[in-house]
Every structure is written in C-alpha cells, then in structure tokens.
Amino acid sequence: MDELYIGLMSGTSNDGIDTCLVNLSEQKFEVLGTCYQAYPQEIKTQLDELINNQTSPLATLSALDHSLAVLNAVAVNKLLQSCNIHKNSVAAIGYHGQTIYHEPTADKANSIQIGNPNFLAAHTNITVVADFRRMDMAVAGQGAPLVPAFHQSLFQDTLKNRAILNIGGIANLTILPKDKTLPVTGFDTGPGNALLNEWNQRHQHSDYDKDGQWAAKGNCIETLLQELLTDEYFSKPPPKSTGREYFNLNRLEQNVQLNIYNAQDIQTTLTHFSVQSIALALVSHAPETQQVFVCGGGINNHFLMDLLIKQLASIEIDSTEQIGLHPDWVEATAFAWLAKQRLLEKPGNITSVTGATREVLLGAIYKCT
Template sequence: MPLYIGLMSGTSLDGIDAALVDIVDDPSVPARLIDALCLPLSDELREGLLTLTQASRIDFATLGAMEGAFCAYQADAVAQLLARHALSPGAITAIGSHGQTIEHAPTATPPYTCQMDNPSLLAELTGCCVVADFRRRDMAAGGQAAPLAPIFHQAVFGHASRTRLVLNLGGIANLTRLAPAETLPVIGFDTGPANLLVDAWHARHRQGPIDTDGEWAASGTVDKGLLSRLLEEPFFHQPPPKSTGRERFHLAWLEQRLAGSERSADVQATLAELTAVSVARAARPFVSDTDTDLIVCGGGARNRHLMQRLAAHLPEVSFLDCHDFGWSADWLEAGAFAWLAWRRLKALPGNLPEVTGARGPRVLGGIYAP
C-alpha cells in the first residue's frame, strides 16, 4: 500500500492540514484518503506569517525564524499522523509539501511566487522523502503557477456524462470546470476572496477569527452600494487564467472602498455576498440547465450562510458532497499535494497548461531525500 502525506497551509493561515493518502500506480484506481488532521498554528506563528505576507520589506532573520517554526509544525503534523497509525517514516513513500505562500505575483515583471518552506529540514525532521516547490516550474514555463489542484480534481471527480464544478472555498476561492468525459479542456482559476476577508473583518470586530456558520454575516444586511464598489475590482473582470492572494485582497483593500458609515455586521454580510456573487458569476458560463454538479471543499463549505447564498445564486446546480467520493471537504487540498508528490516521483506532469497558461505540461517539484 503506497502511502503519501500531503501538507497544505493556505491563505487562511489557520493551521497545517496533513492528509494520509493511499495512491497506487493504476490510474483507474482513485487516490484514497485514509486519515487527516489539522494542526492549528500558534497565535505567535500565525501573526508572524501574516506580517510577512503584508510586509513591504522583510528582514532575513525574521524570515528564517518563521520558516524554521513553520517547518517544525509541519514535522509535528506528520509525526502525529504516523503515530495514529503506528507507522514508521519508512512507510511513507513521500511527503508533498505546499509550503506557506508569502507572495504570489504572476503578472509582475518578472513574475514570481514565494512559498515559505524548508524541504531539506522537513526531510531531516521527519525521516521521509519530501517533494516541494511545486509552483515555480509552471511559472518558469510562462504559467500562473496556480491553481494546481484542477488536475487532481479531474482524477477524482471527472464524470462521463455530467459537467462538474469543483469549488474550493479557502482564503481565496478557486473554481475547476470538468467537462463530461473530458470532451473539453479542464478550466481552473481563482475567482476572488472566500474566507480571507470575512475572517479578517470578524477578527477585527468580534471574538475569534471565524464567523461560525456565517451567523454574524446572516445577522447583517447586504450594502448594495458597497457590494457594487467591491465588484468593480478589475480582477473580477479578468478572463482566466488568473490567480490571486493576500497581496491583492486584504483589509486595506476593503477599507479603501468603505464609505465610513457602514455597520460592521452589514459589512460582514456584504463580504459574504461578495464571495457568493463573484463565484456565481465565474461559474455561470459553465452551468447548463440539467446536468451540472457543484462539489464544494475548503473551510467555507462549513459556512452555512455562505452555502445558502451560493445556492440562491446558482439554483440550477446540483450540490454534491465530497464524502460521496471518499473525500472530505476539509482535506481535499492537502490530498492534492500528496497526489502531486506521487506524480513527481513518477516523472508525470503536475500542471494543466490550459489552467495555468504554461507553455506545456511540466513535471513539478523538487525531490529531497531523507
């Protein structure tokens, strides 16, 4: 039973997701999720990472300290998964480590993307082979380096006769379109903020970082004027391929568009509606009347209010549960990087050029032996 571990820490900065996945070499046998956990980041580490993502200048001592602390958390997450199943490091074929994105600038000159990671140290601490630095190879070939999960979505969720949309509601929302029987190329792109802004606004005005079930947003009223100003953001009107992150969507971006008289609960309601509207507009070109499914993953899938707003904007879509496919909405992204590590060891492409805009398929990631 070839075992892989995928590690993912997204723009929400809430913790490190670790997924233990069984992957065999037969493409007709889908990857199987065995177990997973989330190791929450300490307040100190989370605030340090958040500072790095927003800094105009970074000192290398701070960067090194944060990277070392982050890597230690990754190794702890791996150790906990191994201990749960009485596994030795040698039982793991490879760890696929995404790292923590500090800045992603695919349209800069020259383009760049920075994921804080130390795969050499991770291999040393865990005793496992590590595959990391997945994004820069695609960017070197002219791609956006994101999103990378659509090729995994295709393997797990593709259907012979139905269009399937896979929506990841992490800090940033991204959408994958899978055509029936692969009759059309896979399309995947970021649609804009998901949890990033609602979490940040909640943390500023309420106790705790998360608006559980969207209860606070549901208590407010959508400010149509504010929503209109937010939707004027050029990113929402760009055609794919496109990707984004904290470097574009953050509280300062929101504050620049506030009139100053809004109730905080109404702003929260408007931010939730921004996610629902921007996702629905992005999905609309791929929705037919009778044969489109939507599979939602990521932390936002547990936000009842947001899911209700999505359903209101996409009434003709059938919502499916990740559990129906042997996966969990919480662990799909971590599972994708376990699967991408398997692709790397098999020297198989890990990107989809039609998604990222790269010049062609590329084998992604570097290998770090234990």
C-alpha cells in the same frame, strides 16, 4: 500493493496545516488518516504581519521559515503515530508550504512558499517534494491553481458537467466537462474566506465568523457590494490566479470607504461578495455546469453556503464527500497526489488551467539519506 503518500497543505487562510496519509495505488484510493494542526497565535500574527504589511525584517522571515518546518515535521510524525504507520512505508510527502507571496502577472512573476523542506526531510526521514508552483511559472504559467489535475483524476464524470469549488482564503474552481475530449479549466475566482476572516478578526476578535452567524444577522449593503464587484480581477479572462496580497482589507480600504457603514452589515456584504464573485465566475466561464462539489473550510460557513445555493438555484450543489473525499482533506490529498506525479516524472500542471506554455514536472525533491 499500497502506495502511501502524505499531503501537507497550508492555504491562504493562514490557519494551520492540513495533513493526510493516503493510499494512491492504482487499485485503491483511500485516505488512511488525517490531522489538523492549527498554527500557534504567535505564528499567525507574524504571518499576517509579513503578508499584509510586507515590512517584516528578513530575520523574522527566516525564523518563520524554520518554525513552520518544525510544525510540519511535528504534524507528520503525529499522523504517522496515530495511524501506526512506519516512515519507511511512506513514498513521499507532498509539501505545499505557506505562501507568503504570489504575483503571477508581474514581469518578475513569482510565488514564494516558506517552511524549509530540508528540515522536514531530515526530521521525518521521508522524501519531500516541495516548491510546486515555480516550474509552472518558469514556463509562463500562473503557478496556480495546481489542484485541477488531481480533481480531474478523481472527480471527472462522463454523465454530468462538474465543477469543484474550493473555498479557502481565496476561492478556486476546477471545471470538469463530461466530454473528456474537452479541456479541463480552472482558475481562482477571488475572495473566499480571507476578507471575512480579516473583518471578523478586527471586530469580533475571533479567528473567523463561526458558521457565518454574525454575517447572517446583518443586512447586505447593495451599493457597497456592487462597488466591490467592479474590481478588474473579475472581468479578466482565465487563466488567472490571485492571493492575499491583492484581496486584503488594506487594499480594499484604499478603494472603498468602509467606516461609514455598520460593521456587521459589512460582514454580511463581504459574504455576499465572495458568493457573487464565485457565481459570476461559474456563469461566465462554465455556464454548462450541472453539479458543483464544494470543499475547503468555507463549506462550514452556513450563511455563505445558503447564499451560494440560492444564487446558483439551477445547479446541484453538494460537498465533495458525496463523491468520495471529505471537504477538509481535498487540498492536502491533492499535494500528496502531486508528489506521486513528481516521483513518477509525470507532469502536474494542466496548461489550459495555468496558461503555461507546456506541461512540466512540478516540485523539487528533497531527500536526506
């Protein structure tokens, strides 16, 4: 019997909504349909303002909470229509929401995702599972990354030590040892696309550096790169997670002087920065890794991927497509899978990843009728 779930993911790039419909039955894992809905410019601007400056009025926050729910409901209904699937066939939607704040280390640790899940449940007539991160945080976990349990269920291999690298706004790694008696680990490595997007938007007036073309023609500023790599986040041991409130241009410019350099060379250097911080994380915390499978939008940045392949020359690097899932849909599918875990009352966190004191059920259930 088919077990259909929808996954909705909006990551730290603030670019839009990844939507997928998947069959998660024990007999057959299959992605049945996908849809990407870019955020309208107005929403992007409001989100950037809210996240980077943290000075937006509450009314803006509230309006965004509503507008994002509307966009997510539209995305779900579009997907169902394009797949010709009736809402009654869908067991639940795993709804990540848009992170506007993630601070796992403070005394008052919290992670806030917006996009009212009540509205989504009411306007799709499908059960929604949302607010995945905070139960893990309530038991002293980082609340992130949450995708490793899904990676483990789908991608772990008994012949080779694998790692899954997701290059979103922030990059994260899942380490899957071939010896299944060893713990699965995972953590955020630091910047993925977030700084690249911000710098590109400031100087090139487009959302992102398409295929890394701008960066590819610049020169890496070695002194700046070394300065950036001294950030204390990189020497912290896992479990660790981070967000755009930490890795953003405002904060970076408080610590290093950028305006003395050529803008294009800075884009090149920031691309090296993402690559070096990922490579450093792998070498320090998973030196036995034999294969890295990449997902997330960063895989389309050819310059970044070329640098990564050169930097990790002794490791096989490929797309998650090689192991059965297109890189654009790994994260959204993971949240569909986490929704299923919640309905089955099975834990979704891995304590060796998040540092939580115990396994817990992730997400709250929103059911309209």
